[in-house]
Amino acid sequence: MELLRTDRPDDHEAIKFDGLTVWTPEERSWWRRKQIKPETIILNNVSGCIKDGEFAAVIGPSGAGKTTFLVALGGKCTLPSKGTVTVKGRNVKTLQGVVEILPQFEVFVNSLSVMEHLIFMIEIKLGSWKKASNKFILDSLIKELKLSAHKDTSIESLSGGERRLLSIATSLLSNPQILICDEPTTGLDSYNALLVIDILKKLSVAGKIVICSVHQPSSDLFKEFNSILLMAEGRLLFHGSHEECKEVFARINFHCPENYNPAEYYIKTVSNLNNYRYVEIMESFRDRSCEYDDLERPSIELTNNITKRNWFKQVHLLLWRSSITLKRSIRNHIFQLFITLMLSSMVLGICFGGVSGTTPRGTQDMQGLLWLLTSELSFILAYSALNIFSTELTLFKREVGMYDCSAYLVATFLCFLPRCVIWPFTLVIVATTAVELPNHVLTAIKFITALFFTGLSSVAFGLGMGAIFLTSGLMDDVMSAVDMPLLLVSGVFLQLTSLPVWLYPVKYLSHFYYGMDALSNIYWRQVDHIDCPSNCTDPCIKDGISVLIYKGYSNDFILQDTFGLLFIMSMWGVLAYFGLKREENKGYAY
Numbered sequence: 001m002e003l004l005r006t007d008r009p010d011d012h013e014a015i016k017f018d019g020l021t022v023w024t025p026e027e028r029s030w031w032r033r034k035q036i037k038p039e040t041i042i043l044n045n046v047s048g049c050i051k052d053g054e055f056a057a058v059i060g061p062s063g064a065g066k067t068t069f070l071v072a073l074g075g076k077c078t079l080p081s082k083g084t085v086t087v088k089g090r091n092v093k094t095l096q097g098v099v100e101i102l103p104q105f106e107v108f109v110n111s112l113s114v115m116e117h118l119i120f121m122i123e124i125k126l127g128s129w130k131k132a133s134n135k136f137i138l139d140s141l142i143k144e145l146k147l148s149a150h151k152d153t154s155i156e157s158l159s160g161g162e163r164r165l166l167s168i169a170t171s172l173l174s175n176p177q178i179l180i181c182d183e184p185t186t187g188l189d190s191y192n193a194l195l196v197i198d199i200l201k202k203l204s205v206a207g208k209i210v211i212c213s214v215h216q217p218s219s220d221l222f223k224e225f226n227s228i229l230l231m232a233e234g235r236l237l238f239h240g241s242h243e244e245c246k247e248v249f250a251r252i253n254f255h256c257p258e259n260y261n262p263a264e265y266y267i268k269t270v271s272n273l274n275n276y277r278y279v280e281i282m283e284s285f286r287d288r289s290c291e292y293d294d295l296e297r298p299s300i301e302l303t304n305n306i307t308k309r310n311w312f313k314q315v316h317l318l319l320w321r322s323s324i325t326l327k328r329s330i331r332n333h334i335f336q337l338f339i340t341l342m343l344s345s346m347v348l349g350i351c352f353g354g355v356s357g358t359t360p361r362g363t364q365d366m367q368g369l370l371w372l373l374t375s376e377l378s379f380i381l382a383y384s385a386l387n388i389f390s391t392e393l394t395l396f397k398r399e400v401g402m403y404d405c406s407a408y409l410v411a412t413f414l415c416f417l418p419r420c421v422i423w424p425f426t427l428v429i430v431a432t433t434a435v436e437l438p439n440h441v442l443t444a445i446k447f448i449t450a451l452f453f454t455g456l457s458s459v460a461f462g463l464g465m466g467a468i469f470l471t472s473g474l475m476d477d478v479m480s481a482v483d484m485p486l487l488l489v490s491g492v493f494l495q496l497t498s499l500p501v502w503l504y505p506v507k508y509l510s511h512f513y514y515g516m517d518a519l520s521n522i523y524w525r526q527v528d529h530i531d532c533p534s535n536c537t538d539p540c541i542k543d544g545i546s547v548l549i550y551k552g553y554s555n556d557f558i559l560q561d562t563f564g565l566l567f568i569m570s571m572w573g574v575l576a577y578f579g580l581k582r583e584e585n586k587g588y589a590y
Helices: 066-073 114-126 132-144 160-172 190-205 242-251 262-271 275-288 311-328 330-352 360-386 393-398 405-414 417-434 440-468 475-488 504-509 511-524 544-551 557-585
Strands: 013-024 035-037 040-051 055-059 081-087 099-102 178-182 209-213 227-232 235-240
Touching: 013 066, 040 066, 040 081, 040 209, 040 235, 055 066, 055 190, 055 262, 066 081, 066 099, 066 178, 066 209, 099 160, 114 132, 114 160, 114 311, 132 160, 160 190, 178 190, 190 209, 227 242, 227 262, 235 242, 242 262, 311 330, 311 405, 330 360, 330 417, 360 417, 360 440, 360 475, 360 511, 393 557, 405 440, 405 557, 417 440, 440 475, 440 511, 440 557, 475 504, 475 511, 504 557, 511 544, 511 557
Parallel strands: 055 209, 055 227, 099 178, 178 209
Antiparallel strands: 013 040, 013 081, 227 235
């Protein structure tokens, strides 16, 4: 681990925590303001210090506050808290890249290969991976963490131990001075668990602080640590070496039997103690602990290798990552397109074959066809965009701070551009084979253009609804309810001229309306004459312009529909941004 060696200053104190208290706020019902859940203390006035080169094991019963303690040390706790955590005299929250957290559960884009994932991470954190220093870091990490044989393997094909090694490699890209690991051996067999611990131990020997919470560690694994932090009920009962821990427990008449796992004994013992015995352990510990109040030193310059990329580069990198995922799932998209093409061909061929807008009966049939094109495209794109954020929420919150929220939103939107071209083209080609159109090719091109802009607005609508109701789980239900008024004002189910006054402005917020208005104008303005039978007793519409007037569609459709669809796209885009920003402000997900 020579690459990741950290030079040790004369002052060996690296991380200090003083009066660290974390709690969950009380919850109240919004209608009666009745308390539903009381305030709960998770960490209770935890203080201490950890020095350079420590390989510390944080142990304790379930619910002792181990994970919260580690996240608070990393400066990423999102719960209400008080107290301070400093690294060499500086607040830990200001030290991006100096402290890295290795979560218990890995979150990756599984379609990427190991090399592609690391390239993305090094590009987004440090700059171009082709830069000599960055390429050296990348190659060295792959070699030292035994990932060379798997660098071209997709992440979804990796074993649990290999995924954990990839997580460690990701955390070490910025060469942090402190690595905080939440249960790094969970879910691993004994061989892979010892392999991971051995690598982490080498990092501590190289001068880094490595802090790991461990759940029921084996004796062999536990003895690899040179420092123990024992927690119970949100309090730090002990911090010191194995021998010191054994002596502290002996002073209060608790002796670990021979051939018994010490970690299991300590955890079992503190699980059955009352508050008075907790105090005894803490008092004995204080007699032997470092006087961290006397270790305060002037602030020391810390190396931060993190380089935040500019906004356009962030969008480019996110698009690159998404394009790889899209390319590797292209078969599924082609199959979906093929099925839709076949079904659409059958429906259009059977129901609309031979339809012409030059007869009174054909006017309604043509409007039905135009509505089918508009609604099919809108629903396909809007509902495919609706759940995209919910499926990537954990990944997004893990990567908080790496890129701007707006860059993520724009990159996600741009990923739908190919669909906004392919789907209109496919639907129009199928429709034009079944129905006779005036100026066949030119009309088809105009239809595709109008549906392209309708598709953009539909995607923005789906992204906006998905972001606003991201964590509530209500996006499908709410979107269905919102679709109802937007459908009613499209001019298909109700004549626009007969809409109630209060509902009339809603049509200017409906992408269904603008899509139908554009397609109707494109088609009916080319129909100069509609045949009226001599024996027809009902009023007869004589041309395409009369159809538009009867349906209540606009005259200046090009400007209105273009700017209307762009306005809807922008409106839902802004709402999507604020929905994502709200989640980003909630902080890191662990």
